[in-house]
Amino acid sequence: MIENLMDTYKRYPISFSKGEGSWLYDSDGGKYLDFAAGIAVNVLGHGHPEIKKVMHEAIDNVWHVSNLYQIPEQQKLAKKLCDISFADKVFFCNSGAEAVEGAIKTSRKYHFEKGDKDRTEIITFKNAFHGRTLATLAAGANPKHTEGFGPLPSGFVNIELSQKQLEEKISNKTAAVLIEPIQGEGGIRITPKEDLQMIRDLTSKHGVLMILDQVQCGLGRTGDFFSHEWAGVEPDIITLAKGLGAGFPIGAILASTDASSGMVHGSHGSTFGGNPLACSVALKVLEIIDEEKILSNVKSLSEFLLAGINDIIENHKDKITSVRGRGFMLGIKCEVENTLIAETALNNGLLLVPAADNIIRLLPPLNTEKKDIEEFFNLLNITLENLPR
Ligand SMILES: Cc1ncc(COP(=O)(O)O)c(C=O)c1O
Missing domain, CATH: 3.40.640.10 (Type I PLP-dependent aspartate aminotransferase-like (Major domain))
Known part of the structure; x- marks a missing residue:
């Protein structure tokens, strides 16, 4: 239903009806881990009281x-x-x-x-x-x-x-x-x-x-x-x-x-x-x-996030090859099309943002918890295993 909108964005066919912390929900009960955060906007996640x-x-x-x-x-x-x-x-x-x-x-x-x-x-x-x-x-x-x-x-x-x-x-x-x-x-x-x-x-x-x-x-x-x-x-x-x-x-x-x-x-x-x-x-x-000591959360969890991504890269070198960035502003260099990874991730309940140089950006909310990062590892693995050939 976008007939009256200028066609400036290529949009995914999905909309969200609720958000809580690092998670977004669609009206059909679908659940998405939001590592896009409105492109680095939702620094405190969704629905912070x-x-x-x-x-x-x-x-x-x-x-x-x-x-x-x-x-x-x-x-x-x-x-x-x-x-x-x-x-x-x-x-x-x-x-x-x-x-x-x-x-x-x-x-x-x-x-x-x-x-x-x-x-x-x-x-x-x-x-x-x-x-x-x-x-x-x-x-x-x-x-x-x-x-x-x-x-x-x-x-x-x-x-x-x-x-x-x-x-x-x-x-x-x-x-x-x-x-x-x-x-x-x-x-x-x-x-x-x-x-x-x-x-x-x-x-x-x-x-x-x-x-x-x-x-x-x-x-x-x-x-x-x-x-x-x-x-x-x-x-x-x-x-x-x-x-x-x-x-x-x-x-x-x-x-x-x-x-x-x-x-x-x-x-x-x-x-x-x-x-x-x-x-x-x-x-x-x-x-x-x-x-809420958000800066120390970013500093300490970004090490954990980086280490986990590097482990995943080891197992999927044909699809992703390296990770760069700082804190909760990371980019994964892709071997396959970054847009394909973003789309497959979305279909598996993970929101990511493509960037230039065939990069997938991770921009999670700054108050993302360790358990959400563990879920991210799981969803990224599922995404990479399910990429269409
Ligand atoms: C570094 C930088 N500067 C400026 C902008 C423009 O911001 P806005 O889209 O709010 O106009 C962006 C947006 O992505 C950005 O990343």
Whole structure:
């Protein structure tokens, strides 16, 4: 029944009527282990009672007012995000693409206000994904996504990740370098710590801002709250979305006072961005991540998850060959078509997400329990044994 929907998604013929923890249920009683988590969104699984409660409370009080007024929940959320990061200022929006788009604007305006009006270029990297607005498409520079949508905004330079390439392209026209610490859509490719440090060194040397797109890899997914902590670098700007609202739409740009200095009255805006309901939910998500020791759950169980996958690979080398990633953001390299594995997994009650480079992504809720991971091993084995030839 999709006649009236634009045909932008190839959808599986299934819908869900209930969710609890890491499990989803269809109306025929079918049960699915959700290792897709809405593509890294449901960080606390489905139906978390505290999230339900905070949503009900916000609905009983006030769920939307515009940014013409003070929104205490928004201020509290901004303070919390700044307390746990390098950032001093936050702008709230509704999605990942909006956060990245806003980060690009923030970096260009920074240089403009400092009188460096030619510094407009944004350097990005091969296989990146930053969203589907025109500017974020230009940033990703993936012909599969951009074809037919031109003309795209100018001022984006997409390069291979190497010191040599970056040294060649960085100049007094560069506003920012934009990178995902771990590429998600691009196939779970980790940016090595040394490369993040190299980018920080070069950007600092050239007075260029460093933007880390953590829409997919942030919010505890790698076992650290932010996905640069393991690299020991401090960026100027971070983008967040997906897991921040655990399923309720909210995005955020986090920046230092200096990097955000161009974002003055009237320079940017969003009707829905940072409304009381979204911010109450996100505040609760952060509280639960802390109280339920979610980061240590990811850190300790990811070892168990990795070890189990490596065992399964040993027995199915003709179908899957390796696993990469960090924390609960893992990619299994497939020998057979990744979409065939995803489809067979679905038919066997396991939800997985394909990514580029013939990868199957595992993005379980961050509060997934050990027994769910054991069930994952079982379902992955069944899937691989039942792949159609
Ligand atoms: C790294 C990254 N940036 C930006 C986006 C865009 O987010 P949204 O789909 O919420 O616009 C995504 C979405 O997958 C992403 O993975």
